[in-house]
Amino acid sequence: MSSAPPLAELTTLRVGGRPERLVTATTQRDLVDLARDVWASEEQWLVLGGGSNVLVGDDGFEGAVIRVATRGIEVLPVDEPGRARVRVQAGEPWDEFVAYSVQRGWSGLEALSGIPGLMGAAPVQNIGAYGQELSDHLVAIEFLDADDGEVRRMTAAELELGYRSSVLKSGLEGIVLSVELDLADTTAERAVLGESLGEPIAYAQLATALGVQLGDRVPIADVRRTVLELRAGKGMVLDPDDPDSVSAGSFFTNPVVTERVARTLPASAPRWYLAPEVADEIVPLGSVAAESPLDAFLAFQSSDEPAPQPVAPGEELVKLSAAWLIEQSGIRRGFALPGSRAAISSKHTLALVNRGGASAEEIAQLARFVQSRVNAEFGITIVPEPVFVGIEL
Ligand SMILES: Cc1cc2nc3c(=O)[nH]c(=O)nc-3n(C[C@H](O)[C@H](O)[C@H](O)COP(=O)(O)OP(=O)(O)OC[C@H]3O[C@@H](n4cnc5c(N)ncnc54)[C@H](O)[C@@H]3O)c2cc1C
Incomplete structure (x- = not known):
C-alpha cells in the first residue's frame, strides 16, 4: 500500500x-x-x-x-519603454503573481485575478476569464520535453493556444518549467495620470459591475477587486468558507458549433460569433466529443448515427453558453442525483461541486447526467474542461 x-x-x-x-x-x-x-x-x-x-x-x-513547487520571479531587460518582461517559475501560485503584477503597475492579467492553480498550468489550457486570456501576453515557456529529456524554449505560437486548449493539453508530453510574459508597464502613465490604467474592458458583465462602457480603461486595482467580487459571487475563488468552491471551476467548456446548428436553438440562446481559426473545436450536432471535425466525421462513419454536417467554407462558427444549455435542459443550481454527494453549484450551473465526501465516480455520474440531458435536449455534446486521470465520462 x-x-x-x-x-x-x-x-x-x-x-x-x-x-x-x-x-x-x-x-x-x-x-x-x-x-x-x-x-x-x-x-x-x-x-x-x-x-x-x-x-x-x-x-x-x-x-x-x-x-x-518551484518558486521565483525574474524581471527581464526590455528594449521597449512601457513594457515589462518577466520569467515566472512554474510553481508560483497564479493569483499571487497577478496580485504582484497589479501592485507593480503591470497591466494585462488583471481580469485573470482569482483563478486558482499554479503558473506552469496556465498555458496548458490557456486560462481565460472576463475578456482576457493568457495567450494575449505569453511570450514563451521553458519546456522539459518528455520525448528526449531536454529543456527547450517554446514560443507562444508553437503552443497553438486556443479556447481552453494548447498542444500541451492535447498530448505534447513534458513539463512547463517557467513562463515568460510580456505586460504593459504603466508606471510612466501613472506619473502623469496618477493611476495605472488596465487594458480596455472587454467583458460586458465586468463593464457593468465597474459602471463603465466596454472598451473603457479603468485602474487595474479596481479591475482586480471587481473581478474577485464577481468571481466570489459565483463560487469561483477558492474559499474554505464557501462549499461551492469545492470544484474544478467550470466543468464544461462552451461548445463551438456551426451557425446552422446555432440556428436550431431558441433565439434567446446566448451566442458569440467567432473567427474561422477556431474551426477545429467544432462540436457537430449530435456528435460524440471529438477533437476535430475530421475525428467527428471518422467517429460517425463507424457508428449508426447520421454523419455530422460538414462545415461549409466561410460558414460562421458560433460559441454557445454551456451554462445556458444546461439550465435549459432542466438542470438547476444545487441539483444532485438522488443519494449523491456531488451537486451542481448553488451559485453557478457550470461548476460541479463535492458537497463533502463525494467520490470521483459520483462527480463523473453527475457530469454524465448533465452531458446526456443537454444532448437529449439540444443534440449537442458538451465537453469537460478538466483533465481526467484514471476515470472517464
Ligand atoms: C474555483 C475555480 C475557478 C476556476 N476558474 C477558472 C477560470 O476562470 N479560467 C480558467 O481558465 N480556469 C479556471 N479554473 C481551472 C484551473 O484553475 C486552471 O486551469 C489552472 O490553470 C489549473 O492550474 P493547476 O496548477 O491547479 O493545474 P492542475 O490541476 O494541477 O493540472 C491541470 C493540468 O495541467 C497539467 N500541468 C500542471 N502543471 C504543469 C506543468 N508545470 N507542466 C506541464 N503540465 C502541467 C496537469 O498534468 C494537468 O493535466 C478554475 C478552477 C477552480 C477550482
Missing part, C-alpha cells in the same frame, strides 16, 4: 485515490532531475500543480505524481 497521500488532499475537487508515489520539486534543477529519473524508470507519471483542473479517479494513480 502506498504511503503517499490521497490525491483528494491535493486537488480542489477533493476526490482521487493515492498515487503509487509522490515526488515534490522545489527548484527547477530538482524538477528536471526528478522528472528525468521518473521517465527513465518507465513508470507512468503525472505532473500536478495546484490540482484545480483535474478529476482523479478513486483508484488513484498507478505511477509517480511529480508535484511542482
Whole structure:
C-alpha cells in the first residue's frame, strides 16, 4: 500500500485515490532531475500543480505524481519603454503573481485575478476569464520535453493556444518549467495620470459591475477587486468558507458549433460569433466529443448515427453558453442525483461541486447526467474542461 497521500488532499475537487508515489520539486534543477529519473524508470507519471483542473479517479494513480513547487520571479531587460518582461517559475501560485503584477503597475492579467492553480498550468489550457486570456501576453515557456529529456524554449505560437486548449493539453508530453510574459508597464502613465490604467474592458458583465462602457480603461486595482467580487459571487475563488468552491471551476467548456446548428436553438440562446481559426473545436450536432471535425466525421462513419454536417467554407462558427444549455435542459443550481454527494453549484450551473465526501465516480455520474440531458435536449455534446486521470465520462 502506498504511503503517499490521497490525491483528494491535493486537488480542489477533493476526490482521487493515492498515487503509487509522490515526488515534490522545489527548484527547477530538482524538477528536471526528478522528472528525468521518473521517465527513465518507465513508470507512468503525472505532473500536478495546484490540482484545480483535474478529476482523479478513486483508484488513484498507478505511477509517480511529480508535484511542482518551484518558486521565483525574474524581471527581464526590455528594449521597449512601457513594457515589462518577466520569467515566472512554474510553481508560483497564479493569483499571487497577478496580485504582484497589479501592485507593480503591470497591466494585462488583471481580469485573470482569482483563478486558482499554479503558473506552469496556465498555458496548458490557456486560462481565460472576463475578456482576457493568457495567450494575449505569453511570450514563451521553458519546456522539459518528455520525448528526449531536454529543456527547450517554446514560443507562444508553437503552443497553438486556443479556447481552453494548447498542444500541451492535447498530448505534447513534458513539463512547463517557467513562463515568460510580456505586460504593459504603466508606471510612466501613472506619473502623469496618477493611476495605472488596465487594458480596455472587454467583458460586458465586468463593464457593468465597474459602471463603465466596454472598451473603457479603468485602474487595474479596481479591475482586480471587481473581478474577485464577481468571481466570489459565483463560487469561483477558492474559499474554505464557501462549499461551492469545492470544484474544478467550470466543468464544461462552451461548445463551438456551426451557425446552422446555432440556428436550431431558441433565439434567446446566448451566442458569440467567432473567427474561422477556431474551426477545429467544432462540436457537430449530435456528435460524440471529438477533437476535430475530421475525428467527428471518422467517429460517425463507424457508428449508426447520421454523419455530422460538414462545415461549409466561410460558414460562421458560433460559441454557445454551456451554462445556458444546461439550465435549459432542466438542470438547476444545487441539483444532485438522488443519494449523491456531488451537486451542481448553488451559485453557478457550470461548476460541479463535492458537497463533502463525494467520490470521483459520483462527480463523473453527475457530469454524465448533465452531458446526456443537454444532448437529449439540444443534440449537442458538451465537453469537460478538466483533465481526467484514471476515470472517464
Ligand atoms: C474555483 C475555480 C475557478 C476556476 N476558474 C477558472 C477560470 O476562470 N479560467 C480558467 O481558465 N480556469 C479556471 N479554473 C481551472 C484551473 O484553475 C486552471 O486551469 C489552472 O490553470 C489549473 O492550474 P493547476 O496548477 O491547479 O493545474 P492542475 O490541476 O494541477 O493540472 C491541470 C493540468 O495541467 C497539467 N500541468 C500542471 N502543471 C504543469 C506543468 N508545470 N507542466 C506541464 N503540465 C502541467 C496537469 O498534468 C494537468 O493535466 C478554475 C478552477 C477552480 C477550482
